[in-house]
Amino acid sequence: MKLFYSTILFILCSNTIFAQSSKELQSNETFAKEYHGVIGKYPITVKLINRFGDICGQYVYDNYKGNPDNIIELDGMKESNSINLYYHNEIGELLETFNGKYMNDSTIIGTWYRKDKKNKLPFTIIEKKDSIKYPKNTQLNNLKVYANLDPWNSKFFEQKNIQTELKKILSSEYNSYLDFLTGAGYAPFFIIEDNMLIEDFSYSHIGCSNQSILAIDLNTHCFYLCWIKEKSDTATIYYDNSKPMQDKIMKYFITRLKTGWQHSYLFSVSGDKILIKRKNNH
Secondary structure, X not given: OHHHHOHHHHHHHHOOOOOOOHHHHHHOOEEEEEEEEEXXXXXXXXXXXXXXXXXXXXXXXXHHOOOHHHOEEEEEEEEOOEEEEEEEOOOOOEEEEEEEEEOOOOEEEEEEEEOOOOEEEEEEEEEOOOOOOOOOOOOHHHHHHHEOOOOOOOOHHHOHHHHHHHHHHHHHHHHHXXXXXXXXXXXXXXXXXXXXXXXXXXXXXXXXXXXXXXXXEOOOOOEEEEEEOOOOOEXXXXXXXXXXXXXXXXXXXXXXXXXXXXXXXXXXXXXXXXXXXXXXXX
């Protein structure tokens, strides 16, 4: 079900950002999980992403797998051992509700409701375990272990060393960046390029905005974040400015942005910012 990383899910995530306190954002876990189970007697497969308590995902009845029209998009919230998931149609009407409880780390049981809650069935879903071993207590001199890993299952943003480095470069904007991440879609895995660990987080959008590219130099362990906020005409580069910006970092960000957007935008460097100007294609 590669569609889990589809544009549809990006759109859903970007429209389901919930207000949370800074404390909640920093304490809630992250994951991307697949579950198998039943609604009543009907087998289903469920995929969920949890980012700091904000959940989005989808489910499909197993008898109808393979047909994109049968994928049902979900959004919701996880609080402690409770989880609530909702399916809304394109005009925002609530059609389905899952009210569940975690029985343990891998099993959720509860009640599924249709629309007005007159029709209801019990549901049970159990996490499909993978065999990947994720890093714990990450050291900055060993960040290459994240190559080809998902940022949420690997709990990258829960690592204390990672949080410390991001707070150092983002300062007062750290919590705003976590807010951004709750709704951003993403490439499914970290990559290594030119000895940098890289991940691209972006909303499904029209135009060059709501995007961030995180690049970590594996030699110096310095963090660099290129962040284009909503409706912005500037990509701000966040880094430890007590150290000089490396040429390869800015070149990488420019190249990455041009790869996706040079048909519509012009990019130029001004200090530690990248200026963005829409082309006049008429």
